[in-house]
Amino acid sequence: MNQNPEPLTYTGLWWLADTPDQQVAGTLTINPGGENELKLLGKFGGQSDLLEGPIRFKEVEHGTVLGRAEEDDAHEPITLYGCSETRLDPDFVSHFTGVTESTLTPEVVLVGVHLADREATFGEFEGQLLGLESWTHLSVPSPRLEFDDAGKVKAISHRFEPPYPTSFELPHRGTLSFPVQFSAGKKGVAAYSVAYRTPVALKVEGGATLDWFLETIFDLQILVSILMGKAARTVGLKGRIRHEDDPATHRIRFEEFEIYFRSRYAWVRLPEQQTEEDELLALPQVEDDLEIVLARWFGNADKFRQAASLYYDNLDQSGGFTALRFLTTAQAVETAHRRLFGDSHFLESDVAGYEAVKERVIADLATADLSPRFRSSLKDKLRYLPHDALRWRLKDLWNRSEGVLEHHVPDRDGFCETVRVTRDYFTHYSKELEERAADGLQLAMLTVQLEVMLVTTFLLALGVPTAKVSDAVRAFSAYNWIRNHLAVRPDDG
Numbered sequence: 001m002n003q004n005p006e007p008l009t010y011t012g013l014w015w016l017a018d019t020p021d022q023q024v025a026g027t028l029t030i031n032p033g034g035e036n037e038l039k040l041l042g043k044f045g046g047q048s049d050l051l052e053g054p055i056r057f058k059e060v061e062h063g064t065v066l067g068r069a070e071e072d073d074a075h076e077p078i079t080l081y082g083c084s085e086t087r088l089d090p091d092f093v094s095h096f097t098g099v100t101e102s103t104l105t106p107e108v109v110l111v112g113v114h115l116a117d118r119e120a121t122f123g124e125f126e127g128q129l130l131g132l133e134s135w136t137h138l139s140v141p142s143p144r145l146e147f148d149d150a151g152k153v154k155a156i157s158h159r160f161e162p163p164y165p166t167s168f169e170l171p172h173r174g175t176l177s178f179p180v181q182f183s184a185g186k187k188g189v190a191a192y193s194v195a196y197r198t199p200v201a202l203k204v205e206g207g208a209t210l211d212w213f214l215e216t217i218f219d220l221q222i223l224v225s226i227l228m229g230k231a232a233r234t235v236g237l238k239g240r241i242r243h244e245d246d247p248a249t250h251r252i253r254f255e256e257f258e259i260y261f262r263s264r265y266a267w268v269r270l271p272e273q274q275t276e277e278d279e280l281l282a283l284p285q286v287e288d289d290l291e292i293v294l295a296r297w298f299g300n301a302d303k304f305r306q307a308a309s310l311y312y313d314n315l316d317q318s319g320g321f322t323a324l325r326f327l328t329t330a331q332a333v334e335t336a337h338r339r340l341f342g343d344s345h346f347l348e349s350d351v352a353g354y355e356a357v358k359e360r361v362i363a364d365l366a367t368a369d370l371s372p373r374f375r376s377s378l379k380d381k382l383r384y385l386p387h388d389a390l391r392w393r394l395k396d397l398w399n400r401s402e403g404v405l406e407h408h409v410p411d412r413d414g415f416c417e418t419v420r421v422t423r424d425y426f427t428h429y430s431k432e433l434e435e436r437a438a439d440g441l442q443l444a445m446l447t448v449q450l451e452v453m454l455v456t457t458f459l460l461a462l463g464v465p466t467a468k469v470s471d472a473v474r475a476f477s478a479y480n481w482i483r484n485h486l487a488v489r490p491d492d493g
Contacts, residue, residue: 007031010069010078010111016044017064017116028067028078028109030260035105038065038080043102060085062104066114077114082107108214112257113241118210124242125213127259128199129221135228136178136200137282171295174204174216178283200224213239214259219301222308223293226458229280229476230312280455280476281464292463300340304458307336311454323426326447330390330423333454337393340461341400391420394453401456402466407474408452418446452479 008030013023026040044062065080083104167177179201202217217237237259286293297304311332362379370378394416398405409415418438425437438446452473459469473479 010067010071010076012067012069012075012078014038014040014065014067014080016062017066019044020066026067028069028080030109036109036260038067038083038104038106040102040104043085043100064116064118065104065106066116077112079110079113079115080104080106080108081110081118109260110239110257111260113255115210115241118214121209122241124240125204125208125210126201126240126242127203127213127217128201128238129217129224132200132224135224135279135282137279137284168290168294170202170216171298173208174202176220176294177201177203210241216298217259219297219305222305222312223297223462225312226304226308226455226462227279227281227283227286227293229455229472229478281459281468281472285468285472286464289464289468296462300461303339304336304461307332307339307454308458310335311451322443322447326422326443326450327426329447329450329454330419333397333450333457334390334393336454336457337397340457341396390423391416394419397453397457401453401460404456404460404466404470404473405453407470408479409449415446415449419450422446448479 010028010030011026014026014028015021015023022044024040024042024044026038026042028036028038030036044065062083062085063081065083067078067080068075069078070076083106085102085104167175170176179199200220202213202220204213204216217239238256239259240254240256242254283290311329365375365379368375395412398409398412398416405412418436421433422437422443425433437443456469456473459472460466
């Protein structure tokens with residue numbers, strides 16, 4: 001379950017990357033599960049043009065902000081990328097607070113390094129996603145203890161080989177690896193603890209940019225989430241950059257830092273503890289197919305990223321309304337189908353006829369006696385007029401599942417129609433739709449059925465064998481209750 005830790009705060013001086021002499025005091029707050037904020041006792045730059053209104057404000061883009069925070073008698077360098085600010089009229093703010101304050105929201109936070117140019121290239125990047133031991137599924141054998149003549153432990157040793165390859169070459173560039181990190185410590189008089197950590201590590205050499213590195217790390221996070229069947233929350237995302245300060249002497253300098261994304265599930269600092277929850281496809285289950293999966297993911301990440309981010313962002317929110325989760329998941333399914341398969345399935349004669357009539361009406365608007373603004377608005381409304389596209393997309397995904405969805409969605413046509421009616425009820429209310437829409441337990445079941453369809457679509461599109469997907473989906477505890485409910489009370493609302 002999601003247990004967000006307390007926010008992290010860093011107080012110090014902050015400045016725009018291109019004006020280091022203009023520093024402002026403030027506090028950075030990193031909010032796991034929400035947006036990060038930098039609150040300044042002042043503001044950057046001069047007063048900008050303000051929009052007129054009861055409360056005057058303007059959105060201001062600041063780009064990169066650097067800072068130094070006071071941490072245990074040390075100065076922690078921090079870099080903030082993509083900083084934006086909603087700026088209020090200073091006179092209005094001062095009237096209530098007595099001071100001029102401003103709040104910035106950065107997209108990416110790097111703690112431990114100053115990197116003003118996110119497009120700069122470096123000799124080597126290395127990043128590690130920590131805390132995914134439940135996915136890598138290490139089986140830890142007992143260590144070997146050596147005792148002295150008095151019966152006390154004098155040494156501890158261990159040999160361990162991971163049950164999967166140690167590295168994979170990514171299709172575009174870089175190496176993905178799972179390095180086993182071993183540690184041992186004394187717990188008592190004659191007891192020792194042994195710990196293993198297996199980060200998902202990405203290493204890139206030869207002129208990579210920080211932007212590319214961050215995007216690739218984020219894509220790996222989404223991919224692991226798909227394989228896990230839930231948002232991949234980690235206990236750390238660390239980066240390391242290699243600089244060659246003097247190419248002639250090959251002097252090398254490393255900088256290490258922690259990375260925080262704005263995304264709710266991309267990175268949070270959580271207690272380092274194992275979870276007892278199962279994963280959809282753990283690493284040992286998919287390692288035979290990982291080379292294909294990586295090739296398809298990085299070859300088509302733009303087709304997966306939007307739908308996957310939409311779904312896992314919502315999935316990770318505990319206690320959310322079922323209606324909101326249903327709507328978000330339905331949108332993610334529709335987006336996934338549109339991005340992966342386009343409109344190639346809209347070949348039925350009635351659909352083609354519908355589109356032809358609509359295009360003729362839109363063309364006739366060009367000569368109609370209408371104002372340009374009204375004509376443009378009417379054309380947009382006609383162009384995006386719904387024609388049961390959601391139902392047909394769901395039907396096509398069910399047909400493409402190669403039988404996997406038969407276990408959790410046995411009534412294809414009934415399921416597709418209920419999803420369409422329920423979606424329309426929430427977005428275009430009518431009494432007739434209310435009487436036919438799913439609610440209560442039926443809505444919860446419908447939502448998880450949509451989740452099964454989405455995850456199945458992802459896994460098959462990534463090249464995971466059909467039999468493996470079918471076994472994983474049927475065994476995954478988060479989905480099992482659907483089949484039990486269908487068998488006992490299929491019409492329970």
